[in-house]
Amino acid sequence: MKPKDVGILVVDDELIVRDSLTKWFREDGYRVDAAESAAAALRKLQPGCYQIMLVDIKMPGMDGIELLERIKEIDSGIIVLIITAFASVESAVKALKLGAHDYITKPIDPDYLDHVIEKALREQELARENIRLRETVTELSDAVEIIGESSEMQKVMEMVTTVAPTDTTVLIRGESGTGKELIARSIHAASPRRFCPMVTVNCGAMTETLLESELFGHERGAFTGAQYRRKGKIELADGGTLFLDEVGNIDGKTQMDLLRVIETKQFMRVGGSETLHSDFRVICATNADLEEAVRAGSFREDLYYRLNVFTIDLPPLRGRRGDVAKLSHYFLERFSRQMNKRVRGFTPEAMHALKAYDWPGNVRELENAIERAMVVTKGEAIEREHLPLQALAGPRNGGQRLEDVERRHIEEVLKETSWNISRSAAILDIDRVTLYHKIEKFGLKRET
Amino acid sequence: MKSILLLPLGDVDRGLIEDLSPLLEETFDTRVEIQPYALDLGQFHDAERLQYNSTKILYHIATNHVAAGPREQNPKGRKILAVMALDLYIPVLTYVFGEAELGGRVSVVSYHRLAPERYGLPRNRSLLLDRIWKEAVHELGHAFGLVHCPVQLCVMHSSSYVEDIDLKGGHFCTSCRRGLVSPGL
Numbered sequence: 198m199k200p201k202d203v204g205i206l207v208v209d210d211e212l213i214v215r216d217s218l219t220k221w222f223r224e225d226g227y228r229v230d231a232a233e234s235a236a237a238a239l240r241k242l243q244p245g246c247y248q249i250m251l252v253d254i255k256m257p258g259m260d261g262i263e264l265l266e267r268i269k270e271i272d273s274g275i276i277v278l279i280i281t282a283f284a285s286v287e288s289a290v291k292a293l294k295l296g297a298h299d300y301i302t303k304p305i306d307p308d309y310l311d312h313v314i315e316k317a318l319r320e321q322e323l324a325r326e327n328i329r330l331r332e333t334v335t336e337l338s339d340a341v342e343i344i345g346e347s348s349e350m351q352k353v354m355e356m357v358t359t360v361a362p363t364d365t366t367v368l369i370r371g372e373s374g375t376g377k378e379l380i381a382r383s384i385h386a387a388s389p390r391r392f393c394p395m396v397t398v399n400c401g402a403m404t405e406t407l408l409e410s411e412l413f414g415h416e417r418g419a420f421t422g423a424q425y426r427r428k429g430k431i432e433l434a435d436g437g438t439l440f441l442d443e444v445g446n447i448d449g450k451t452q453m454d455l456l457r458v459i460e461t462k463q464f465m466r467v468g469g470s471e472t473l474h475s476d477f478r479v480i481c482a483t484n485a486d487l488e489e490a491v492r493a494g495s496f497r498e499d500l501y502y503r504l505n506v507f508t509i510d511l512p513p514l515r516g517r518r519g520d521v522a523k524l525s526h527y528f529l530e531r532f533s534r535q536m537n538k539r540v541r542g543f544t545p546e547a548m549h550a551l552k553a554y555d556w557p558g559n560v561r562e563l564e565n566a567i568e569r570a571m572v573v574t575k576g577e578a579i580e581r582e583h584l585p586l587q588a589l590a591g592p593r594n595g596g597q598r599l600e601d602v603e604r605r606h607i608e609e610v611l612k613e614t615s616w617n618i619s620r621s622a623a624i625l626d627i628d629r630v631t632l633y634h635k636i637e638k639f640g641l642k643r644e645t
Numbered sequence: 646m647k648s649i650l651l652l653p654l655g656d657v658d659r660g661l662i663e664d665l666s667p668l669l670e671e672t673f674d675t676r677v678e679i680q681p682y683a684l685d686l687g688q689f690h691d692a693e694r695l696q697y698n699s700t701k702i703l704y705h706i707a708t709n710h711v712a713a714g715p716r717e718q719n720p721k722g723r724k725i726l727a728v729m730a731l732d733l734y735i736p737v738l739t740y741v742f743g744e745a746e747l748g749g750r751v752s753v754v755s756y757h758r759l760a761p762e763r764y765g766l767p768r769n770r771s772l773l774l775d776r777i778w779k780e781a782v783h784e785l786g787h788a789f790g791l792v793h794c795p796v797q798l799c800v801m802h803s804s805s806y807v808e809d810i811d812l813k814g815g816h817f818c819t820s821c822r823r824g825l826v827s828p829g830l
Contacts, residue, residue, distance in 0.1 A: 200792070200793075211736075213700070213736045213737075214736055214737045216700065217700060217735040217736050217737045217738065218737055220700075220735075220744075220747065221735070221737075221738070223747055223792065224745075224747060224787055224792055224793055224803075225792060225793045225803065226792035226793060280737075303736075303737055304694075304734065304736065304737055304738050304739045305737055305738050305739065306738070306739045306805075307738045307739065307740070307741065307805045308805030308806060310738065311803060311805060
């Protein structure tokens with residue numbers, strides 16, 4: 198901040214002090230005003246007008262301490278420096294408790310006066326920068342955008358809002374591409390840990406030893422190629438959130454180590470002997486059936502119960518077809534901005550194709566389809582032929598994925614029986630409870 | 646007509662003033678005159694602080710020498726610099742090296758705190774002259790309308806200690822040189 202941008206108000210009943218200080222600060226290039234009393238100072242005081250006020254304690258009428266209180270009520274950001282010829286510990290303590298920046302006795306060493314003003318301005322600038330950065334971080338955190346007006350997504354968002362402020366471990370389940378990481382990010386962004394990082398570990402993309410080193414870090418020489426000490430993701434997530442994606446793919450030994458660190462928040466780097474501590478919240482995601490994995494013995498039951506404290510099930514896109522149009526427009530606008538292309542919407546045929554398609558790759562597939570269409574389109578609307586071939590193929594007729602065949606078959610049986618659960622279960626040769634599970638799993642809804 | 650008038654006040658080293666004069670002539674590219682000025686400095690003395698009130702001295706010169714004196718004595722554009730050997734203060738500060746009317750006519754500088762021997766060092770006349778020159782240019786710079794400059798080497802950089810004076814140069818930076826204006830110059 199340049200001196201000419203800084204306003205200083207000198208409040209002192211002694212004319213000679215007012216004149217001296219005014220002159221001194223003007224030579225530094227500051228904008229300086231003076232007031233002979235607290236009342237005169239309050240008349241001049243408008244929020245944002247002055248950055249610094251030098252206030253004498255002993256003044257007729259309202260004294261400097263009372264004025265300090267009034268100043269802080271009007272503009273808490275003003276730096277108030279109390280000046281006095283009669284210093285006392287009590288008045289100094291009182292002034293500092295009330296928010297005075299410093300307490301200076303007259304006569305003032307000129308070097309100290311310059312120093313105290315520069316220091317106060319520097320600290321004020323830092324405080325403002327801190328606020329600006331926090332606001333930016335909050336804005337960035339809030340930028341996690343979940344699109345969906347369907348009742349299924351509203352329910353998910355309610356769960357996010359409920360669980361976010363807590364420190365509870367969250368398990369997000371859903372097919373690939375349904376936005377599990379996005380949900381994890383919105384939980385982190387709405388949590389008290391949002392100013393610390395959310396560290397993501399893709400457990401499915403690593404070998405056993407690599408994952409162990411990735412999670413816990415390693416010491417120099419811990420294994421061939423470990424030339425440097427490296428912090429693990431658990432250590433990096435200190436204060437924030439550890440997001441374990443594809444948690445179902447973790448091997449047995451790492452599962453045990455992970456369970457221990459989740460419970461104790463203590464761990465050792467690979468090849469290390471020092472016990473380290475990290476304060477993190479766990480959010481994990483999977484598209485695998487963890488219960489089945491527990492039954493099969495490939496996933497530790499104790500870890501499963503430790504992770505499965507609060508579960509959020511993300512519906513597949515075909516289970517919330519009502520959101521396809523909104524999502525499509527959202528991606529269209531986003532890519533229009535990114536590619537600087539004036540594409541305003543979709544032709545009715547293109548939108549029909551988008552709505553009719555099953556989207557086995559879920560929102561990610563839709564996003565990619567819109568991006569590709571944006572690249573190839575020349576006009577102001579995306580046409581049916583701009584969409585990728587899979588979308589043009591229309592609804593899948595089964596046979597490609599077992600899950601799709603199963604879902605479609607159950608849907609057809611339910612339609613035939615007008616959603617009579619007992620009759621449908623009998624036709625499908627499964628019990629009613631299993632049918633309810635399947636309906637929930639596939640996000641099937643009775644058409645009204 | 647632009648010029649600078651040096652007023653030695655009280656018991657000052659006349660030789661220093663005479664050596665300062667050509668340095669200021671070169672710096673400001675103007676004529677510098679020296680004029681003895683008899684003034685009872687006792688009226689500016691503070692018995693408690695044992696210092697002299699520079700603001701009052703400035704005010705006295707501005708009202709008695711400039712405003713009340715004959716016109717030809719202080720032609721338009723002439724800046725006055727009083728030079729003293731006494732310790733100066735302004736009421737709110739413990740001491741000052743000098744003081745000036747910002748954009749005005751009168752300034753004052755004292756070499757009381759500029760002498761190396763004051764700090765237990767051997768006498769060094771050339772260093773003392775260098776410091777007086779820098780402070781004289783600094784105060785005259787204020788009289789010419791300049792404020793303190795953030796450039797470390799510029800003579801208008803604020804100095805609270807003699808070490809600060811030694812660190813900076815005796816000349817104006819480009820920006821201050823451009824801003825060196827006065828209605829009279």
